[in-house]
């Protein structure tokens with residue numbers, strides 16, 4: 317499909333017209349040293365100028381509503397508008413978290429029912445909705461594990477991770493005070509020998525994603541659970557992405573003790589580009605007492621917060637988490653029901669296998685052919701043409717679609733990781749195949765020069781990460 321992204325030379329709001337300097341009358345009682353010395357400067361666009369400004373910026377951007385966004389390990393699915401309508405309802409947006417609980421019983425009931433549903437979905441019935449994102453859920457879960465071993469008088473120092481682990485897993489382990497230790501994989505899955513060699517009385521937790529980031533189901537998971545538990549260690553389920561197993565199996569059945577779910581992946585709710593996240597932390601009965609406070613309790617028909625949990629790790633976030641995200645996830649679960657959630661998984665696994673089968677004709681696929689919700693390709697053959705996976709990813713953008721995740725997981729050279737969730741149709745999967753085919757068959761010169769049809773070309777990603785200029789003031793200060 318011919319595609320050109322809008323390219324506006326869009327000024328900053330400050331540049332649209334001269335900012336108005338307003339003198340603000342000081343609020344009485346503010347101490348003199350804290351008072352503003354210089355006049356306050358506001359950009360003063362009209363409402364129409366403001367609307368145009370943000371609409372134009374959005375035309376220079378990419379979103380799930382622009383095109384397919386099959387970013388492996390990210391589950392970029394369509395977010396039904398009904399979730400947005402509910403979350404924008406005045407009863408949500410105008411509520412203050414410090415309001416008396418008697419005035420927010422409906423919200424508390426929603427949270428309670430969401431906890432129940434997620435307890436059922438994971439098979440781990442004790443749930444906290446406090447964590448603000450997946451990595452925060454991991455961190456919270458690992459603090460729970462640490463508190464558990466501390467209480468037992470058996471402090472342990474290590475977290476073991478497979479090579480396919482998401483980068484947040486070792487980072488969360490370190491932040492929670494453990495030493496992360498990586499073990500090699502075999503054919504894309506956990507190598508049981510390597511696990512047995514690594515595991516010891518120092519091991520607190522083995523963290524696993526299943527299906528893993530290669531899109532493969534760890535079929536030896538019950539054996540893994542036995543070996544971990546034989547060392548009295550805990551098994552952690554990174555359930556950032558549950559898209560392949562909803563209603564089919566669950567972490568509880570697989571022998572896990574702790575799991576976090578990214579509500580903003582599996583259960584819709586917009587994410588990426590800095591949008592808010594929300595994670596649920598789900599644990600076995602043995603670990604329930606260590607979950608963050610406050611916990612939501614039901615007494616008769618009333619709901620209230622309870623702080624009466626002496627073993628709790630305490631609070632990990634202000635108030636009760638991202639309640640607006642929880643509501644979107646609740647709406648998603650209620651709209652689908654048990655059967656619908658099962659079909660979400662069936663459809664996403666079908667999509668993934670269909671696209672894997674087709675794209676497998678263009679690029680080699682490591683490991684076995686049958687996958688779950690995502691799959692890997694290797695861009696290694698492009699090397700003969702002096703091209704890399706990164707070049708292909710940039711060329712794909714010129715087709716008006718998003719590239720897959722690249723260079724992760726690292727166990728495959730020049731990897732591309734594709735995840736086409738259940739909300740994509742056969743039409744859009746076939747269009748993606750064609751976009752990939754055209755990209756690969758394009759001239760080397762064109763691929764090197766891509767992207768040419770976007771608002772911005774290749775950016776210096778290292779400089780962008782290391783040299784942050786996040787505000788207008790920073791920008792003005794830089795020579």
Ligand SMILES: *Cc1c(COP(=O)(O)O)cnc(C)c1O
Pocket residue numbers: 389390449450451452482484485525554556557578593
């Ligand atoms: C996305 C993801 C995470 C991290 O979740 P955030 O919400 O981005 O912090 C962790 N593990 C896996 C497997 C993921 O896909």
